[in-house]
Amino acid sequence: MEQQAALAAHHLFGLVDNRHYEPLSRRAITPQYRDALERLLPDTWVLERGDVWLHARMKAGGAGATEAAGPTGTRSSAGSAGATGPTASAGSVRRTAVPPTQGFKIHVSSTPAHTLRLFDLVVPVCVENGVEFKAAADPVMLNVINSKTQERGFSGKFMTVYPPDEDVFVRLIETLYRRTADEAVEGPYVLSDRRYRDSKVLFYRYGGFRPPRRLNIDGTQSTFLVSPDGTYVADERLPYFRLPPWVRDPFAGEPAEDATERPAGEPAATLLNGRYRIEGALAFSNAGGVYHGTDEATREPVVVKEARRLTNCWTSGERTVDSVDMLRHEYDVLRRLEGLAFVPRPVELFQEWEHTFLVEERVAGIAFHDFWAQDDVILAPYIRREGRVERFVPRFREVVGRLIHMVEEVHARGVVLGDLSPNNVLIDTETLRMSFIDFESAVHEDDEAALLSYGTRWGTPGFLHPDRATRDRLLPCDDWYAAAMLLYSSVVPATAFFALNPLAQDLFLDELVALGVPTQVRSVVSCLTAGRVDEAKSVLADWEDG
Known part of the structure; x- marks a missing residue:
């Protein structure tokens, strides 16, 4: 979980500058969404940039909506000039002088392909009713919001609409439902919310609009709701729907969609597909969880990987793939590699x-980086201790031979791994038997262009070939470079620095060789880094003979 959080931080704060962490508010946005909103908003409204959002607000002192003549009457509004679309059938509302600090909010979810159509459907209704909203600032920001590394309680929210009170909320979400129900629009499930009826884009929760904030010691901020007795209650974005204890759901008597709804983003029952008993979670991401359990049909331990529709979308040309596409692709890769002893068997x-689930054999071992960090194994900080290098060398040599053989076997099946990193290799502490896991980035030479392109973009920093991002597909040299960095990390985990200073790669190894590490370590790593696999095998063979 901590590793996933670290990956999320790198992903979010590295988007602005690949050398320095910067907040997303420093990133210049592209004009697509701003232009679309400015076309739909009247002159009495204003757009303001805030972090990853564009906020649409009525100008101070500007004309807001006026009360309708009756519950089914129509109204005129200076705020509706230039807007199109039907008025709310239940009448319109007057803008409150002081916007509320909390209440029911409406979230509109969207995939990249449907954003502009949803603007056309939603914005006129908000304008007609004088209800303010915010939207993702541009397509890149929407991809961040729906990405795999996004926190699950924050994901999916393309637009957020802020009704001033509960009556307006009830009328407005029904109006939006009628506007969008017959449209070919959809978005990912918003895990923190409840789905409205059977809508594929409308969700709601109770939370802060302009909530009180507290600065935490780590520089982050916490937001709060205020209970009727004045108590501050944390405004948590959880990966499931939960109301504060004093709030009643106005739709509590209605099913959100049907009896099969599971809004938490996790398996509702412990038995999946009538066969797989889930016993715990290994990791969570916005794209879905990874669970461990037992196959009741065979009594064998299994790993179950989950994919949520329309999350982690990737577009190449006219083709858009999401987490489900990638999980299905991973299943295909596992089937291509079936029979290799170091690859989990697909079930x-x-x-x-x-949700879509992939069940595979659970293999034994600990993560590669955890193995080399064990007290009796770790090298770099204790290299001067008597016998430390002598204990390290046989393990390293054995791992090199096994790793080269494994990668060659994968390549012989026409597959490139794409994300060979310490997180995706398990090793048995006693036998040194290794297994590859997590084939999300793996590609086959016959894959379609969108999947080949996706493979070049998704990997672990510090283990990516320097030329990888300039290509439209993965090559075997990408795996050999990653294998070299994998071995490098077993000596000293410094590979993340090399993107900042490529010269550091030789510097670290030279210093370690001077401290007693055999020169063959440097030679093997250097050969694999350059893709000279046969030369690396020769170094290893001579080393073992010696």
């Missing part, structure tokens, strides 16, 4: 509710 791919 089944199936869909339950709106």
Whole structure:
């Protein structure tokens, strides 16, 4: 979980500058969404940039909506000039002098392909009713919001609409539902919310509009709701729907969609597909969880990977792929590699509710980086201790031989791994038997262009070939470079520095060789870095003979 949080931080704060962490508010936005909103908003409204959002607000002192003549009457509004679309059937509302600090908010979810259409459907209704909103600032920001590394409680929210009170909320979400129900629009499930009816884009929760904030010691801020007795209660974005204890759901008597709804983003029951008993979680991401359990049919331990529709979308040309596409692709890769002793055996791919699940054999071992960090194994800080290098060398030599053989076997099946990193290699502490896991970035030479392109973009920093981002597909040299960095990390975990200073790669190894590490370590790493696999094998063979 901590590793996932670190990956999220790198992903978010590295978007602005690849050398320095910067907040997303420093990133210049592209004009697509701003232009679309300015076309739909009247002159009495203003757009303001805030972090990853564009906020649409009525100008101070500007004309807001006036009360309708009756519950089914129509109204005229200076705020509706230039807007199109039907008025709210239940009448319109007057803008409150002081906007509320909290209440029910409406979230509109969207995939990249449907954003402009949703603007056309939603914005006129908000303008007609004098209800303010915010939207993702541009397509890149929307991709961040729906990305794999996004916190699950924050994901999916393309637009947020702020009704001033509960009556307006109830009328407005129904109006939006009628506007969008017959449209070919959809978005990812907003895990923190409840889905409205059977809508594929409308969700709601109770939370802060302009909530009180507290600065935390780590520089982050916490937001709060205020209970009726004045108590501050944390305004948490959880990966499931939960109301504060004093708030009643106005739609509590209605099913959100049907009896199969599972809004938490996790398996609702411990038995999936009538066969797989879930016993715990290994990791969570916005794209879905990874669970461990037992196959009740065979009594064998399994790993179950989950994919949520329309999250982690990737567009190449006219083709858009999401987490489900990638999980299905991973299943195909596992089947291509079936029979290799170091690759988990695929068991089944199936869909339950709106989520897709991949079941595979659970293999034994600990993460590669955890193995080399063990007290009796770790090298770099204790290299001067008596016997430390002598204990390290046989392990390293054995791992090199096994790793080269494994990568060659994968390549012989026409597959490139794409994300060979310490997180994706398990090793047995006693036998040094290794296994590859997590084939999300793996590609086959016959894959379509969108999948080949995706593979070049998704990997672990510090283990990516320097030329990888300039290509439209992965090559075997990408895996050999990653293998070199994998071995490098077992000596000293410094590979993340090399993007900042490529000369550091030789510097660290030279210093370690001067401290007693055999020169063959440097030679093997250097050969694999350059893709000279046969030369690396020769170094290893001579080393073992010696």
